[in-house]
Amino acid sequence: MRINGTMSTWLLVVSGVPQGSVLGPLLFLIYIDDLDDGIINRILKFADDTKIFGKVQSSAQQQQLQSGLNTLLQWSKDWQMLFNIDKCKVMHFGHHNQDMDYTLDNRVLQKVHEERDLGVIISVDLKASLQCVKAHSTENRILGVINRSIVYKSRNILLNLYKSLVRPHLEYCTVVWSPHYVKDKELLERVQRFTRMIPELKQLAYANRLDSLKLWTLEERRACGLN
DSSP states (O other): OEETTEEOOOOOOOSSOOTTOSHHHHHHHHHTTTTTTTOOSEEEEETTEEEEEOOOOSHHHHHHHHHHHHHHHHHHHHTTOOOOGGGOEEOOOSTTOOOOOOEETTEEOEEOSEEEETTEEEETTOOSHHHHHHHHHHHHHHHHHHHHHOSSOOHHHHHHHIIIIIHHHHTTTHHHHOOOSHHHHHHHHGGGGGGGGSGGGTTSOHHHHHHHHTOOOHHHHHHHHHO
16 A cells, blocks of 8 residues: 555455455355355355255254254354354244244354345345335435435436435335335335425426426336336
């Protein structure tokens, strides 16, 4: 590193991945490539996030999944990349699930009913209501900042701000959590109330405001994205 013409000294790095490098992530993927060796259950790996899952309808299947966790733990100890057990959790799906306990390094893992995974809230009922509430709340705050900060509320300015700062959050991973309940769809649709910030459109009906701005409803956009 060079600052004001002065070079920093060399420092031996014994662990970690250099941030912002091209080679670093590739080397990390190679490093964890054998993480699932010897494990029968399915594993999903994304960067340093690991999920193990499987159908459990008997004590034998429960022991099989626990064995997979033990294998993961042993791998982490062998390669000195320990799991943060406080962040490791269990989620049970299914109406007749027996909610069996699982351990990691002799610690019983916490059971949760919902968890945020890569920006998407996953719940045990696999419904999108919590994600819709989160998206609605977040975008309302952003719209509030825009409303308080922008004095000259022309349609072009507000439309560009909405498309760049608000709508991408509403459509993030909707192929996974696209709502099917009317109440959730209506909740998300309320975000497009930003169209009422435009003075000349304030008195128009919602559909007419969208037509004037050449916008689709969010539900129509999700339908196109899913097809």
